[in-house]
Amino acid sequence: MLSSNAITAVARRALSVATPANSAIRTHKLPGNRNTLAKYGGQHTVTAMPGDGIGPEMIGHIKKIFKYCNAPINFEEVQMTSIYQDGDMEEVIYAIERNGVAIKGNIETKFDDPAFVSRNVELRRRLDLWANVLHCVTIPTVPTRHKDIDIVLIRENTEGEYSGLEHESIPGVVESIKIVTQEKIERIARFAYEYAVLNGRKKVTAVHKANIQKLGDGLFLQIAKDMAKEYPTVEFDQMIVDNASMQLVSRPQQFDVMLMPNLYGNIISNIACGLVGGPGLVSGMNFGDVHAVFETGTRNTGTGLVGKDIANPTAFIRAGVDMLRYVGCHKHADLISDALWEALTEQGVHTGDIGGSAKTSELVERTLRNIERMMPRLD
Ligand code: ADP
Numbered sequence: 001m002l003s004s005n006a007i008t009a010v011a012r013r014a015l016s017v018a019t020p021a022n023s024a025i026r027t028h029k030l031p032g033n034r035n036t037l038a039k040y041g042g043q044h045t046v047t048a049m050p051g052d053g054i055g056p057e058m059i060g061h062i063k064k065i066f067k068y069c070n071a072p073i074n075f076e077e078v079q080m081t082s083i084y085q086d087g088d089m090e091e092v093i094y095a096i097e098r099n100g101v102a103i104k105g106n107i108e109t110k111f112d113d114p115a116f117v118s119r120n121v122e123l124r125r126r127l128d129l130w131a132n133v134l135h136c137v138t139i140p141t142v143p144t145r146h147k148d149i150d151i152v153l154i155r156e157n158t159e160g161e162y163s164g165l166e167h168e169s170i171p172g173v174v175e176s177i178k179i180v181t182q183e184k185i186e187r188i189a190r191f192a193y194e195y196a197v198l199n200g201r202k203k204v205t206a207v208h209k210a211n212i213q214k215l216g217d218g219l220f221l222q223i224a225k226d227m228a229k230e231y232p233t234v235e236f237d238q239m240i241v242d243n244a245s246m247q248l249v250s251r252p253q254q255f256d257v258m259l260m261p262n263l264y265g266n267i268i269s270n271i272a273c274g275l276v277g278g279p280g281l282v283s284g285m286n287f288g289d290v291h292a293v294f295e296t297g298t299r300n301t302g303t304g305l306v307g308k309d310i311a312n313p314t315a316f317i318r319a320g321v322d323m324l325r326y327v328g329c330h331k332h333a334d335l336i337s338d339a340l341w342e343a344l345t346e347q348g349v350h351t352g353d354i355g356g357s358a359k360t361s362e363l364v365e366r367t368l369r370n371i372e373r374m375m376p377r378l379d
């Protein structure tokens, strides 16, 4: 079992990523005892991996915004896509291990090819990025069915149904193996409770299917429940994943922090993103013991949007803001976050996915103009 002190340090580092939000678009503090490894003369070097689809365009927008507000970030760009290039994965892993921090676009997963293993999953596993964290919060002016959603989704990111162990034992019979381990459940549960404490969150809801998967999900539930006793200030709740799905779409305000194993976490996170406006809005963070990778919450590629200047850049820009907080550039993070927030809310610059007609570049431009006006704050 991970010592509680070790995890507290992990939690504190990541939690110090984000300052308490005074605008809802700001991400919260996150657990982590990681170094932002590559820092030279006040400049942070981060890895940028554009990936497939709209990733390259979006990374371009992030670079432009960062440059505009003089954020002390140098991007080291490495590329990996669904088209295998000799040694590309090794190069990306090396770059992330060296810099400690990365921002990435998603890599398309070909599901018509049984031999194609998700490169995103492989990357997460190789770097042992075990915690995935999303903050789903309603943004005023973005049309949604429900108001006042503020949920932090914490997902185990390396095991469970994502073990990649599948085989056809005899023709017509497939075994798909879900592996869960006490150690990995403990570290993600610890992360969730530490996150809750450090961010003043009131409740952690463990999501499971222990009524059917009695051993696997049973272990998850048992560990979450036992560990809750160490955190008396945080209320523990548990919910079966099917009910959690229904509760989410009918009364999402009841959730605070959700703690989930891998696959349920994937699905529940997508429901939550949908509730607050869709794939273009929410960022996602991945943490291991030493590395952090920032990306969009729903990990889409948006391939159909490429080159049209219509994708919502908000999710990627927020991933950039999360990254700035992680490396300790809070002023720059606040500046970009507030500038984007104002563009989306007060100025109502909405792309098509959230009911508007603005181009991607218009939202970026408006954000830059807001940054220009707010820039004196940096002095
Ligand atoms: P899939 O993951 O199935 O390949 P996509 O990656 O293209 O599909 O994304 C799923 C849906 O979300 C698509 O309808 C896509 O247009 C939409 N989408 C993804 N990213 C964005 C974005 N940044 N802005 C607006 N819509 C988006």
Ligand code: MG
Binding pocket: 108, 300, 301, 302, 303
């Ligand atoms: Mg896609």
